[in-house]
Amino acid sequence: MNSINGEALMQAQSHLWNHTFSFINSMALKCAVELAIPDAIHNSGNAITLSELSAALSIPPSRASGLRHLMRRLVDSGFFAARRSHHEKPEQEEEEDTFSLTTLSSILVKEKSECLSPFLALMLDQTLLKPWHSLGAWFKGDEPPTAFEVGHGMRIWDATGEWSEFNVLMNEGMESDANFTNKVLIEGCGELFRGLGSLVDVGGGTGSMARAVAEAFPEIKCTVFDLPHVVETFEASATVEAVGGDFFKYIPPADATLLKVCTEYLLHLFVMRDEETS
Numbered sequence: 001m002n003s004i005n006g007e008a009l010m011q012a013q014s015h016l017w018n019h020t021f022s023f024i025n026s027m028a029l030k031c032a033v034e035l036a037i038p039d040a041i042h043n044s045g046n047a048i049t050l051s052e053l054s055a056a057l058s059i060p061p062s063r064a065s066g067l068r069h070l071m072r073r074l075v076d077s078g079f080f081a082a083r084r085s086h087h088e089k090p091e092q093e094e095e096e097d098t099f100s101l102t103t104l105s106s107i108l109v110k111e112k113s114e115c116l117s118p119f120l121a122l123m124l125d126q127t128l129l130k131p132w133h134s135l136g137a138w139f140k141g142d143e144p145p146t147a148f149e150v151g152h153g154m155r156i157w158d159a160t161g162e163w164s165e166f167n168v169l170m171n172e173g174m175e176s177d178a179n180f181t182n183k184v185l186i187e188g189c190g191e192l193f194r195g196l197g198s199l200v201d202v203g204g205g206t207g208s209m210a211r212a213v214a215e216a217f218p219e220i221k222c223t224v225f226d227l228p229h230v231v232e233t234f235e236a237s238a239t240v241e242a243v244g245g246d247f248f249k250y251i252p253p254a255d256a257t258l259l260k261v262c263t264e265y266l267l268h269l270f271v272m273r274d275e276e277t278s
Ligand SMILES: C[S@@+](CC[C@H](N)C(=O)[O-])C[C@H]1O[C@@H](n2cnc3c(N)ncnc32)[C@H](O)[C@@H]1O
Pocket: 157, 174, 175, 177, 178, 202, 203, 204, 205, 206, 225, 226, 227, 230, 245, 246, 247, 248, 259, 260, 261, 262, 265
């Protein structure tokens, strides 16, 4: 023990603390989205003081200092910008921080088409965090095949079928992610779609990607293929139709197949059964 350098030990502890408490960054961001702080700043004309923000969010005075800490943390991590401003009203402190959006928080404003708040809300929801707490247990046994099942006792896509709130959270989260990447895919890789007569988006969720492809390339007949409980609320149009089913059993034929997934799902939590992937 004596041979261990004290400074190295302190650095090791600080590194450990950084990793131990890094969840606070995620949770602070989740809280900001839950409270709709990006929207409040946006609605203020992109400049809001702490007291104005407290009022806009109906935060009780007893929690005002908590809001200040939250905002400071989110300023430190680049989600908001802050500048000191003077107050003219005599009853208020002379100086107060005025907060504005940065590029990072501008993609969390709900009225914007490229808003990623629903994706963040999904990924940091307790239902998807619980499997991470089950990862150790998952490594210890051969069954069940995914950490989601260890945590919840059922498979993720059965859970979306059983739990309607989780289904909505999942569909809205994935749709916001798809809306965000649609533009890049179609504008940046448009040549992939040229010449196609038909396309099937496998596991296409609520059809955001298929609708964007059909809009950009009206000559392509697009099909969204997903589980029946996902497509049952789907609004079909002249160029996009929805088919419900299980992609392990059948995929509707088309000139091209699109499969967009979140790879982290597959790697860490929702590893498919060997017999399903073979
Ligand atoms: C990670 S989400 C991706 C959604 C969409 N492609 C996107 O990127 O926004 C995976 C989708 O696959 C669907 N899915 C999962 N298992 C399926 C199966 N066996 N057959 C058909 N669809 C399935 C889910 O309902 C979900 O909509």
